[in-house]
Every structure is written in structure tokens, then in C-alpha cells.
Amino acid sequence: MKPKSVQTEPAAQRPLITDVKALVNSYPRVPITVDCVIFGFDGEELKVLLIRSDLEMYKGKWSLLGDFAEDNEELDDAAYRVLKTRTGMTNVYLDQVRTFSKPNRHPGGRVLTVAYCSLLNIQHHELKTLDNELHWHSVNSIKEMAFDHKEILDTCHQWLQKRIQEHPLGFNLLPEKFSLRELQNLYEAILGVQLDRRNFRKKFAAMGLLIDIGEMEQDVPHRPGKLYKFNFQKYEKNKRKWIGIDF
Amino acid sequence: MKPKSVQTEPAAQRPLITDVKALVNSYPRVPITVDCVIFGFDGEELKVLLIRSDLEMYKGKWSLLGDFAEDNEELDDAAYRVLKTRTGMTNVYLDQVRTFSKPNRHPGGRVLTVAYCSLLNIQHHELKTLDNELHWHSVNSIKEMAFDHKEILDTCHQWLQKRIQEHPLGFNLLPEKFSLRELQNLYEAILGVQLDRRNFRKKFAAMGLLIDIGEMEQDVPHRPGKLYKFNFQKYEKNKRKWIGIDF
DNA sequence: CCAAAAGTGTTCGGAATACACCCATGG
DNA sequence: CCATGGGTGTATTCCGAACACTTTTGG
Incomplete structure (x- = not known):
């Protein structure tokens, strides 16, 4: 415990440090x-x-x-x-x-x-x-x-x-142009879960952040999917503040 | 660019470092x-x-x-x-x-x-x-x-x-026993927003993580509120993995 | 009896979930 | 024509948002 006088005279309790380089070098x-x-x-x-x-x-x-x-x-x-x-x-x-x-x-x-x-x-x-x-x-x-x-x-x-x-x-992990299937595979791979395809698509459709570039997949052995780009510009503009307690 | 031989013989490309202390000390x-x-x-x-x-x-x-x-x-x-x-x-x-x-x-x-x-x-x-x-x-x-x-x-x-x-x-910022009003004030102060009192209470009631300890506020100039503790034990047991894409 | 905050319910709309069918392509 | 995955719609449930009145206490 320090003497009481030190605690009640905060302004002058200790000299200020002037040589900051020496201080830093001492550690x-x-x-x-x-x-x-x-x-x-x-x-x-x-x-x-x-x-x-x-x-x-x-x-x-x-x-x-x-x-x-x-x-x-x-x-x-x-x-x-x-x-x-x-x-x-x-x-x-x-x-x-x-x-x-x-x-x-x-x-x-x-x-x-x-x-x-x-x-x-x-x-x-x-x-x-x-x-x-x-x-x-x-x-x-x-x-x-x-x-x-x-x-x-x-x-x-x-x-x-x-x-x-x-x-x-x-x-950032996908090509610039990607299909919804690729996007979903990515989320499933990272999260380690299976997601419902229709709900996944609806989710991203509702966001309105995917740009349909009017191109299709090539060389797939089934019906080709549409290709999209992510609309970073729109995302940056509408970034929202989210409030919702949830734990 | 290194010579090609180095790149195609990965197993022997460089000697392994044995003196790790010297290595560390060189930086x-x-x-x-x-x-x-x-x-x-x-x-x-x-x-x-x-x-x-x-x-x-x-x-x-x-x-x-x-x-x-x-x-x-x-x-x-x-x-x-x-x-x-x-x-x-x-x-x-x-x-x-x-x-x-x-x-x-x-x-x-x-x-x-x-x-x-x-x-x-x-x-x-x-x-x-x-x-x-x-x-x-x-x-x-x-x-x-x-x-x-x-x-x-x-x-x-x-x-x-x-x-x-x-x-x-x-x-951690509240007393062990606290009222819902105190809890709400805390959230409002940290988040800088106003929250609806009824929905806030409903939210925490629904979580089932507050223990009603059967005590009331003392010395308040209005109707006293109930006091609660947080049920850390139950929270730890039920910690959930949340999946929901949202940005 | 008045002020101040506690306590409580309902309604509404939007989002998440679960689920089933048709379509386009390559082989 | 068949296998494969693309593309879509709907019913249900759940959750959050908005909102108003009654109750309890102290002064």
C-alpha cells in the first residue's frame, strides 16, 4: 500500500517519462x-x-x-x-x-x-x-x-x-463466374453439412446479390446451370447493421 | 527462378535445419x-x-x-x-x-x-x-x-x-442478481439502440436461461421487479451450432 | 391518487423449413 | 429413352416487430 498522500494527489504522483526509446529498450x-x-x-x-x-x-x-x-x-x-x-x-x-x-x-x-x-x-x-x-x-x-x-x-x-x-x-474461393451448385458445394464443404438445394437457391435469390450473366455451364453431362457473378458493389452499398440477440 | 532440378526433386532440395535456436536468433x-x-x-x-x-x-x-x-x-x-x-x-x-x-x-x-x-x-x-x-x-x-x-x-x-x-x-457486467430492466439497459447501452421492453423480455423468457430466484428489487421508487440469475450451467450444456447464411 | 416502471398477449408479416414435380442436356 | 442434376412452387411453422392495457409500489 502506498502512502495516502500519493493516492490523493494524482497530478504529481510520479514524474512523466521523457525518454520513450530507453523505456521501450528496457523490455x-x-x-x-x-x-x-x-x-x-x-x-x-x-x-x-x-x-x-x-x-x-x-x-x-x-x-x-x-x-x-x-x-x-x-x-x-x-x-x-x-x-x-x-x-x-x-x-x-x-x-x-x-x-x-x-x-x-x-x-x-x-x-x-x-x-x-x-x-x-x-x-x-x-x-x-x-x-x-x-x-x-x-x-x-x-x-x-x-x-x-x-x-x-x-x-x-x-x-x-x-x-x-x-x-x-x-x-474468393470460386471462379468469377460460378453456378449455384458450385456455391452450394462450397458452403457444404466449409460448414460440413448438407443443405437443401431449393432453399439454398431461394436464399441467394432473395438477397439479390447474384448477377445472372446470361451464360451457362459448359461440358457438363447433364442440364447446364446458369452462371452468376457476385454483386460486390451492391453488397457494399447496402451493408446492414444487424441487431438480434441469439445465443 | 531456381534451377529446374531443385523444383523436381522435392525430397532433397534443401538441407533440414537442425539448430533451431540459431535460426530463431537470426531474426x-x-x-x-x-x-x-x-x-x-x-x-x-x-x-x-x-x-x-x-x-x-x-x-x-x-x-x-x-x-x-x-x-x-x-x-x-x-x-x-x-x-x-x-x-x-x-x-x-x-x-x-x-x-x-x-x-x-x-x-x-x-x-x-x-x-x-x-x-x-x-x-x-x-x-x-x-x-x-x-x-x-x-x-x-x-x-x-x-x-x-x-x-x-x-x-x-x-x-x-x-x-x-x-x-x-x-x-459479467451485471451483479449476480439482476432485474430484466438492468439487463435491457445493458444491451441498450452497449448496442446504442432502444429495444422494445416486451419483446426483450419475451426473448429471454423463451431462451429459458434465466433463473427466477424469487427475490425482488429493493428501494426502488416504483413497483419492484423480479431478480434473476443467469443459468450458465444450462447454457453450457445446450450450446448449439447455428447454421444460417445471412449477410 | 399520482407517478413510474413492472408485467402481460395478440396480431401481423417475413423468413426458414420441408417437400415433389417438370425440364434440359449428354450419352 | 434414361440418367443426372437444373430449375421452380407451396404449405407450414416459427420468429421478430409492432403495439396497449393493467398492476404494484413509493411518495
């Missing part, structure tokens, strides 16, 4: 990484892009795409850099999900990582290099990973499941 | 802080706990409660430590919200901060010390803050607005 520092959970969709399954771990101790284990943050690099930029370096893609959906800070999560000492979720169109995408056996894995088949990457992947998958129901993210 | 390190946005509710308004900034350059400005992370301290623990040190409270709701990493966000050099949102019962709580003029501020009246703390506060407020509609967090 411990931590190496920071970003890890990107890059999801893709092949029309059937939700996929994630992984590499083999570089580390001897995780030999053979799969790992997320990540890197250490550079000096004075904002982490959004670092994640974007990882994405661009590994996939060659720019203009990709990317969002911060969560920071993982267990002191022993990295075998080389304390390393803090910020997880990012990224969605990219698996078709529009040529893997730039195949270093470290970079390739797509079915999300549901992944059992074990290097570091705490399985936990990070699970967190991002759950984040995506929730997010896709409230925001039009999913279109 | 830049960053000081880490946690900042706690501690919300409270006085029955009327949503409040947040702030102090005057320690720094000369932010003299007079308000600041969130935060601190640098210690060596090998998990950030959840660091946030909890800040909370406990400053308020004396334990057993407090705490959740990580987002990491802020702009390189110039701190005047003393690069400092990365992880924002936490905390909810505590303003009544059950005696401020342990009043160092740095620690006290409660009405969230809506805050205009300017030290560092990027206004941005962090806004982010956490929005996070809370969304979160409270989907999870029973709000009860």
Missing part, C-alpha cells in the same frame, strides 16, 4: 512470425496449402506457410509477402485471425505468431514454386502438423465457418 | 505489450477503465491499461496480470481481440500490442490504487487517447457489440 523482445492459413476449393473439398517443415525435428511433418516479420514490417504486410512469395498471387483475401503466444510453442525459443486466414481461387492459381513440396491438402484429412499449426488451422477453420455465414467471403 | 525481435480494454456498466452507461498516460509526449491524454510482456509470459497471462495488478480482481472475463502492429504506433520505436477485452462488474469492484488517475469513463464521451488507443478501444467496442448478441457475456 524483453520477441521474434514474431506470421502464419498463413491459405484455403482453396476444388469444387468438392475445402483445401489448405501446406509445405513440409524445414526443421529436422519436424521432419516429414506438414507446416503452414509463414515467415518471420522483418524490421518495421506491419504484420498484414508480412502475411501478404508470404502469400505473394509462395503463391505468386496478389489481390488475395487476407484477414488477421488470432495471435498465439505460448512460450514453448516454438522449439527454438519463444516465438510469437499471428495467424492470418487467406482465401484464394485454386484455379486462377499456378503454384509458383514447389519448394518444400508445397501443395494442397484436404482440410478434413489433416491429422498432425509441425509446431502448434494444427491448432492454428483449426482456429482458422472455425473462424471461416462463422465468417462465411455472415460475410460474402466465399466468392 | 529481429520486437517488444510486445498487452492492452486491456476493461468495460464496466453502472446501470446507465457503458464505461471503460483508463489511466493518464505516463509519457511526457502524451501528457494529459488517456490511455488503456497495458504493460510489456515479460520473458516467457503467455499474453493471456500478461493481460490477466495487468488486470489483477490494476483492479485487484481475479476471475474476470478476458478475451483476446486483435493484434496491432503498425511500425510507428509507439513513439519509442516498434512495439507490437495485443488487445484484450475484459468485462467486470463495476459494483463488486474496489479500485485498488488510483495511480495515474485510474477511473471509469463513459465510452461514448472519449474523443482522443494516447498512442493508437482510441482505435483499439473502438475495435474492442465493436467486437463487444457483436459478441454480446451471440454469447452471454453481458452477465
Whole structure:
């Protein structure tokens, strides 16, 4: 307990700090990484892009795409850099999900990582290099990973499941032109449920956010479906504030 | 571009790293802080706990409660430590919200901060010390803050607005026994809207998660309302998976 | 008896669900 | 003509929104 006088004279209780650099330098520092959970969709399954771990101790284990943050690099930029370096893609959906800070999560000492979720169109995408056996894995088949990457992947998958129901993210995983069947397959793959086809279509029809571009599917062994684009412009204009208690 | 042979021999393309400590040590390190946005509710308004900034350059400005992370301290623990040190409270709701990493966000050099949102019962709580003029501020009246703390506060407020509609967090801000009026005032204060009293009551009645404890409000200048507790146990048991596309 | 807020029900419209039939295409 | 999935409509149920009167307490 401090003397009473200190508590009752708030204005003068302590000298202000002037040397902020010295202050900051007096504290411990931590190496920071970003890890990107890059999801893709092949029309059937939700996929994630992984590499083999570089580390001897995780030999053979799969790992997320990540890197250490550079000096004075904002982490959004670092994640974007990882994405661009590994996939060659720019203009990709990317969002911060969560920071993982267990002191022993990295075998080389304390390393803090910020997880990012990224969605990219698996078709529009040529893997730039195949270093470290970079390739797509079915999300549901992944059992074990290097570091705490399985936990990070699970967190991002759950984040995506929730997010896709409230925001039009999913279109980042589809070609620009897509059929309603493809869209429904995407939702079913991500959410892990079966949806009623007619109600699904009605739902999206009622939203009024799909543009019928007057084209049809090609080369399908059955009646071809119409192709649509998502009306991002209209969505941005009408973004609504939703109030509704529900838990 | 690497030589083709490297790309087509994935198994042996690069030696595995054995000295992970050296690897980690070869990268830049960053000081880490946690900042706690501690919300409270006085029955009327949503409040947040702030102090005057320690720094000369932010003299007079308000600041969130935060601190640098210690060596090998998990950030959840660091946030909890800040909370406990400053308020004396334990057993407090705490959740990580987002990491802020702009390189110039701190005047003393690069400092990365992880924002936490905390909810505590303003009544059950005696401020342990009043160092740095620690006290409660009405969230809506805050205009300017030290560092990027206004941005962090806004982010956490929005996070809370969304979160409270989907999870029973709000009860952390109320006394253990509360009236429906208090509960409604809480929702209105956080969401910044007016809600219909009858529909609000019906909503919570239908959930079946409020326990009527058979007590009444005391010392009110009008008809006293019933007091309730929230049935956390039942909520945990029936937590449901919600599927419903809506954006 | 007056003020103030508690407590309660009904009606209405829109959305989610469940469900069945015809249509277009390729083989 | 058959297999496959596309495209559509309807009945029912449920939920949220709007809305008004009576009751209880303190002053």
C-alpha cells in the first residue's frame, strides 16, 4: 500500500517519462512470425496449402506457410509477402485471425505468431514454386502438423465457418463466374453439412446479390446451370447493421 | 527462378535445419505489450477503465491499461496480470481481440500490442490504487487517447457489440442478481439502440436461461421487479451450432 | 391518487423449413 | 429413352416487430 498522500494527489504522483526509446529498450523482445492459413476449393473439398517443415525435428511433418516479420514490417504486410512469395498471387483475401503466444510453442525459443486466414481461387492459381513440396491438402484429412499449426488451422477453420455465414467471403474461393451448385458445394464443404438445394437457391435469390450473366455451364453431362457473378458493389452499398440477440 | 532440378526433386532440395535456436536468433525481435480494454456498466452507461498516460509526449491524454510482456509470459497471462495488478480482481472475463502492429504506433520505436477485452462488474469492484488517475469513463464521451488507443478501444467496442448478441457475456457486467430492466439497459447501452421492453423480455423468457430466484428489487421508487440469475450451467450444456447464411 | 416502471398477449408479416414435380442436356 | 442434376412452387411453422392495457409500489 502506498502512502495516502500519493493516492490523493494524482497530478504529481510520479514524474512523466521523457525518454520513450530507453523505456521501450528496457523490455524483453520477441521474434514474431506470421502464419498463413491459405484455403482453396476444388469444387468438392475445402483445401489448405501446406509445405513440409524445414526443421529436422519436424521432419516429414506438414507446416503452414509463414515467415518471420522483418524490421518495421506491419504484420498484414508480412502475411501478404508470404502469400505473394509462395503463391505468386496478389489481390488475395487476407484477414488477421488470432495471435498465439505460448512460450514453448516454438522449439527454438519463444516465438510469437499471428495467424492470418487467406482465401484464394485454386484455379486462377499456378503454384509458383514447389519448394518444400508445397501443395494442397484436404482440410478434413489433416491429422498432425509441425509446431502448434494444427491448432492454428483449426482456429482458422472455425473462424471461416462463422465468417462465411455472415460475410460474402466465399466468392474468393470460386471462379468469377460460378453456378449455384458450385456455391452450394462450397458452403457444404466449409460448414460440413448438407443443405437443401431449393432453399439454398431461394436464399441467394432473395438477397439479390447474384448477377445472372446470361451464360451457362459448359461440358457438363447433364442440364447446364446458369452462371452468376457476385454483386460486390451492391453488397457494399447496402451493408446492414444487424441487431438480434441469439445465443 | 531456381534451377529446374531443385523444383523436381522435392525430397532433397534443401538441407533440414537442425539448430533451431540459431535460426530463431537470426531474426529481429520486437517488444510486445498487452492492452486491456476493461468495460464496466453502472446501470446507465457503458464505461471503460483508463489511466493518464505516463509519457511526457502524451501528457494529459488517456490511455488503456497495458504493460510489456515479460520473458516467457503467455499474453493471456500478461493481460490477466495487468488486470489483477490494476483492479485487484481475479476471475474476470478476458478475451483476446486483435493484434496491432503498425511500425510507428509507439513513439519509442516498434512495439507490437495485443488487445484484450475484459468485462467486470463495476459494483463488486474496489479500485485498488488510483495511480495515474485510474477511473471509469463513459465510452461514448472519449474523443482522443494516447498512442493508437482510441482505435483499439473502438475495435474492442465493436467486437463487444457483436459478441454480446451471440454469447452471454453481458452477465459479467451485471451483479449476480439482476432485474430484466438492468439487463435491457445493458444491451441498450452497449448496442446504442432502444429495444422494445416486451419483446426483450419475451426473448429471454423463451431462451429459458434465466433463473427466477424469487427475490425482488429493493428501494426502488416504483413497483419492484423480479431478480434473476443467469443459468450458465444450462447454457453450457445446450450450446448449439447455428447454421444460417445471412449477410 | 399520482407517478413510474413492472408485467402481460395478440396480431401481423417475413423468413426458414420441408417437400415433389417438370425440364434440359449428354450419352 | 434414361440418367443426372437444373430449375421452380407451396404449405407450414416459427420468429421478430409492432403495439396497449393493467398492476404494484413509493411518495
